[in-house]
Amino acid sequence: MKKIAFVFDRVAHYHQELFRTLESRFAEQAIELHLFSGQTTAGSKGRIGLERQIVAREQKYQFREYQVGSYVFRRHIGVIEEIKLLKPDVVVLLSHVGNLSHWQLMGLKEKLGFKLMAWQCGYEYNPGRLKQALLRRFIPKFDHHFAYHSNARRYALSHGARDDQVTVIHNTINEERIACLPKEEARALLLARHPEIGNRRILLFVGAVLAEKRVETILAAMDELKRKDIVLLLVGNGDHLPVIRAACAERDDVVITGAIVEGVGPYFDAAEMYLLPGTGGLGINEAMAHSLPIVSGYADGSADDLVIDGVSGFRLQEGSASEMAGKITQILDTPGMSESMGARSRELITGRFAFREFIARINNKLVEFA
Template sequence: MNYLDISKDLWASYGVHKDKVYVVHNSTDTDILFSQKEKILKESPLLPSRRYILHIGRLVKWKRVDLLIDAFNLFSHKYQDVCLLIIGDGPEYKTLKQMSVDLGLSDKVIFIGAVYDSFQLGQYMTESSIYVLAGMGGLSINDAMAYGLPIICSRADGTETYLVKENYNGLFFKEGDKVDLASKIEQLLIDDSKRKMMGENSLKIIKEKENVNVVSRNYWNAFNQIYGKVTQIYK
């Protein structure tokens, strides 16, 4: 069982027959997210009314939050109402916070710290405009899409390729390139209609293709196929 679309070819290169490899994408519990979202929309905002570029994840080097701050520094002076919102904790926390101070961004880069409550995370996502993943990621893209956010990321471990479609619900930037990342973020900041359209498409992908019900059904189908083959062998 694998969650990458390339896994059949990958395992085949090791001599595993493709019929023995099942691809099932990963998902958070989107039913809970959608239920919480309805309640969140009735709550008072947690943040002042601004445009927030959001990152959620553990603050470790391979998440490349330093690259995101560097990219933000290239254009932040142009937009008085734009802030970078960083949610998470980890060994890079102090370094990244000092980096924002050294760049003169302490009033525009907001460090929330670790948030484990899914309802509160949902509030931050609801109040944000763009979700950016500058390095390796996880299920945070799924969650951000469930809250209708456009996604900006690089090509990383492969999970992003079945979630993010170029110019449909997000943009890919060249890995490690802060100038290209800054350019992609600005594209969405200055184009409200494009940003809104991409956010709506993110939500559509989650509702129709990449949700907990589809994933569960695919696991069920795979197990049934495997079980059928096993019983045939023993018969």
């Protein structure tokens, strides 16, 4: 029986559908899915891994990150030994140049005869000459790249991958599993939980609250607007949340809920728009599934594919608070714009960028390599 192994630093809640669906698909094709999922340290916030097992052949390992200056180095403890025992046909890795295990697997693939695939986000938080030099040696060593989006494809090509070595998968969530409520029903639910919202129109941020999300840009935009008819709902947790709480201590136009995973749907359904001035990605997909217009910066690069400027939302070109304030005003004050942009968002995420298409792209390429 063929074996395909995924090695992920963290398996988050949004990965569950991916791996369970692939496991089912693979079983129909006489292929075993093996998942190596990293366990983060206790008390981690923001991007954290699930503790529970989500597929039958899943092994947990200790995952460690070390900050050295502006760089992050990673360790996968015990994974190399398990891969040697497993002898898989294909190994899929998150593409992190600072992970020693990745370099070791590149050397091991010739000895064991497996294909090595990159799960390629294509975004560098700390680019530099040294990293660029390492990436030009690192990227070409993968046999194939699953690129999150068109920008990730360009990233892989710019560091030495060939055109035939990259498949754009359009990373997403299963929009078919998302139940939507009528706006007024969703607002009623939220008002019961957060009566301070009142009759104000909701601007929404959902995601890990990290410095690179640039939530301060939303706050600054609201300061410029000085509107009494809007409130920011900030849903999420992360290392940067204490900074945001301190910045909002004297504000009455921001409601901070903390992390919500199950039951977050009504927050999207009650909102006027979804805001993401900094990095991130899948929050955009979820907002689109709930028929929201998007106001986004570069995100992780996915917004270039997902957000059609002026059609399903707005792309921030400068990323400034003034620019964001202008886009918010345009959506709020143009009759029918929120609804029409939201409808286009929904059309895109249930069509070209649908989960079924995402799974088909991954499955077909992996079966080809196995």
